[in-house]
Structures are given as structure tokens and as C-alpha cells.
Amino acid sequence: MNKTLVFASANKNKIEEVSHKLGGMPIKGLADIGCIEEIPETADTIEGNAIMKARYVWEKYQVNCFADDTGLEVEALGGRPGVLSARFAGEQKDSTANRHMVLDLMKDELNRCARFKTVICLIIDGKEMLIEGIADGHITREERGELGFGYDSIFCPMTQSRSFAQMSIEEKNILSHRGKALTTLKKILGQV
Numbered sequence: 001m002n003k004t005l006v007f008a009s010a011n012k013n014k015i016e017e018v019s020h021k022l023g024g025m026p027i028k029g030l031a032d033i034g035c036i037e038e039i040p041e042t043a044d045t046i047e048g049n050a051i052m053k054a055r056y057v058w059e060k061y062q063v064n065c066f067a068d069d070t071g072l073e074v075e076a077l078g079g080r081p082g083v084l085s086a087r088f089a090g091e092q093k094d095s096t097a098n099r100h101m102v103l104d105l106m107k108d109e110l111n112r113c114a115r116f117k118t119v120i121c122l123i124i125d126g127k128e129m130l131i132e133g134i135a136d137g138h139i140t141r142e143e144r145g146e147l148g149f150g151y152d153s154i155f156c157p158m159t160q161s162r163s164f165a166q167m168s169i170e171e172k173n174i175l176s177h178r179g180k181a182l183t184t185l186k187k188i189l190g191q192v
């Protein structure tokens, strides 16, 4: 296998989590291969978006790569925001507005069960693999913590009273959807 592996993301928080988890592996970023354009993610499922992003990089740059797509699925909201997580409160993709929208919709709701779902699409020498990581938990009643990104400050993983935004990257990676998917990715790469 060609040793270069590109993580197809421009999200600096995701890149930081991936670097912590895969430390020691030679991972490149999009800028390293000259990819500065925004990669389309217009599929109607989380899986579809992960595939779309990884295929874009494979087809255009011919490098082994992986892409992650993530959604927050809230039981009382029928699985929303799901694939629409980035633009739940509008096309401006404002994370603060997205969190407020969820808290607002959940104001009088007793069932606070939710989960994060990450799907990673890995492409090695043209062969595609999908890897899923799930973190079950609940939606808080107010924002908690300053760390992390996206919906982290309104989500407590199962058995925890702290939100992801109150955890270090190392702690979040042990419990999180992305951390779990990356554990599987590491195993797979050990076998390639």
C-alpha cells in the first residue's frame, strides 16, 4: 500500500482529534495535496456524504484517503438534525445557532436521548470501506463547557455528567463516535 493517507477534512477540530488518535501515523491534510477547494457534501445521508467526500479526493488526487461525516440524532426530534446537522439553523452553518435551535426544540421534552453517529469512508488503492462509530447519550438542558466544537456543549455521553465540551480531546476520543470509528480504522489499517 502507498503509505500516504490523506484525511479529507478542512475542519481543524476534527483534524486535531484525528491527529491525537492516529498519532504516529503519517496522515496528510488536504492542503498537503493542494486541495484548497470546498469538497461537496450534498448527499441525503451521513454515509452518502462520507462517500462523496472520500471519492472526490480519490478521483481527483489519486491518493489513499478517508473522510468523516457526522450527525447528531435526537430521539424526540425523530432523528433530526441528522444529516442536516451542519445547517440545522440555516445555510450559514452557525454552530451556536444550531445548538440554540436544538435546546429550544427540546425545551419541554423529557426524553433527552440522543446519539452522535460518525461514518468514515476509507479508500485504499481504490477499494472503499465504511466504518461507523456511535456515541449514545443525552441532550443537556443548557450549554456546558467551553472545549470542543459543534454540538459538544449540549451533549453528555452515556454514564457521564459532563458534556464533550468539558472533556480533553483524549477523553472525548475514548468515548466519542469519531474516536470509536478511528479505533476501527486503526485496526483496519494494521491489516492492509
Ligand code: IMP
Binding pocket: 011, 068, 069, 070, 071, 072, 085, 086, 087, 095, 098, 149, 150, 151, 152, 164, 176, 178
Ligand atoms: P460534518 O461531519 O463536518 O458535516 O459536521 C456536521 C455537523 O455536526 C457540524 O455542525 C459539526 O459542527 C457537527 N459535529 C461534527 N462532529 C462533531 C462532534 O464531534 N461534536 C459535536 N459536533 C460535531
